[in-house]
Amino acid sequence: MTDNADTQNPGRTDATQMLALYPEMAGKVAVVTGAARGMGAAFTAGLATRGVNVVGADINADQMAATAEEINTALAQNSLADRPGRVVGSSVDVTKAADHEALAQAALKEFGRIDFWINNAGIFPFALVEDISPEQISAVLDVNVEGVLFGAQAAARHMAPGGAIVNMSSVSAVRNRRGRGAYCTSKAAVAHLTQSLAVELGDKGIRVNAIAPGYIDTEMTRWVQDDPVALANALDAVPLHRIGSPEEVFGPMLFLLSDSARYVTGHSIAVDGGSRHV
Numbered sequence: 282m283t284d285n286a287d288t289q290n291p292g293r294t295d296a297t298q299m300l301a302l303y304p305e306m307a308g309k310v311a312v313v314t315g316a317a318r319g320m321g322a323a324f325t326a327g328l329a330t331r332g333v334n335v336v337g338a339d340i341n342a343d344q345m346a347a348t349a350e351e352i353n354t355a356l357a358q359n360s361l362a363d364r365p366g367r368v369v370g371s372s373v374d375v376t377k378a379a380d381h382e383a384l385a386q387a388a389l390k391e392f393g394r395i396d397f398w399i400n401n402a403g404i405f406p407f408a409l410v411e412d413i414s415p416e417q418i419s420a421v422l423d424v425n426v427e428g429v430l431f432g433a434q435a436a437a438r439h440m441a442p443g444g445a446i447v448n449m450s451s452v453s454a455v456r457n458r459r460g461r462g463a464y465c466t467s468k469a470a471v472a473h474l475t476q477s478l479a480v481e482l483g484d485k486g487i488r489v490n491a492i493a494p495g496y497i498d499t500e501m502t503r504w505v506q507d508d509p510v511a512l513a514n515a516l517d518a519v520p521l522h523r524i525g526s527p528e529e530v531f532g533p534m535l536f537l538l539s540d541s542a543r544y545v546t547g548h549s550i551a552v553d554g555g556s557r558h559v
């Protein structure tokens with residue numbers, strides 16, 4: 282694994298400890314897709330630590346169940362979580378609208394309400410635009426774009442007033458790199474869809490925002506970390522010269538969900554070490 286220590290700030294506070302607690306979030310209910318690993322798992326753990334009950338859902342049901350159990354066990358031993366939430370693992374294929382409805386029903390049955398919905402599940406096919414197959418193009422648009430739209434539809438139907446949706450876009454929405462044409466297109470669509478959703482769902486008092494991460498340390502970027510040339514190129518394009526951690530993305534996520542952001546909607550927050558400017 283790449284060392285993601287912040288060498289410019291060696292005394293830097295641990296990312297988990299530095300987060301504001303947002304006490305108003307305790308007792309609320311969140312749905313997080315793609316929660317079996319990576320950023321989705323970090324969002325799920327972080328929210329539960331702050332007293333939010335979470336239904337974490339993933340296409341990989343076994344890994345989701347293991348992650349939920351791991352987080353619940355850690356919460357029981359975590360001194361930060363004096364009023365922890367509970368995590369329930371569920372399965373979802375975000376390309377299926379009916380799965381989102383079932384997920385919403387599961388959250389309502391388990392916890393009685395839905396306050397937050399994080400459309401996080403995503404895939405990253407690496408292929409030059411000349412070579413990419415119709416199947417790869419369909420898959421990335423189905424998961425990354427339709428998955429967000431279907432999730433927002435289910436959330437809008439069932440959310441409590443004052444609810445908040447956050448979609449996962451990417452720095453790729455505004456930057457182009459070889460081999461990422463379809464992925465960049467899908468994430469640009471998510472950024473735009475976020476604005477359209479914010480305009481329409483504002484009528485119901487629901488806020489919709491996006492997070493646009495840069496290069497974050499998860500399984501999705503393992504191939505970069507395993508290739509010294511790709512890694513050097515990636516870090517060259519990050520003004521802060523290091524990979525980000527999922528916990529560093531959770532901070533802005535928490536802000537967007539919280540009452541501190543109650544007049545913020547239709548916005549994408551870049552969490553990318555500045556890489557959108559390079």
Ligand SMILES: NC(=O)c1ccc[n+]([C@@H]2O[C@H](COP(=O)([O-])OP(=O)(O)OC[C@H]3O[C@@H](n4cnc5c(N)ncnc54)[C@H](O)[C@@H]3O)[C@@H](O)[C@H]2O)c1
Pocket residue numbers: 314315316317318319320321338339340341373374375376401402403404405424449450451452493494495496497498499500501502
């Ligand atoms: N890691 C990065 O550097 C980075 C940068 C920018 C944006 N993102 C975006 O952030 C989100 C999370 O990325 P990550 O790095 O944690 O990825 P990851 O690959 O570690 O995790 C993605 C999760 O989504 C799940 N998933 C995939 N297809 C699904 C489907 N059809 N239905 C339900 N679940 C499905 C996977 O099983 C997996 O658990 C994605 O939308 C990704 O595009 C990641």
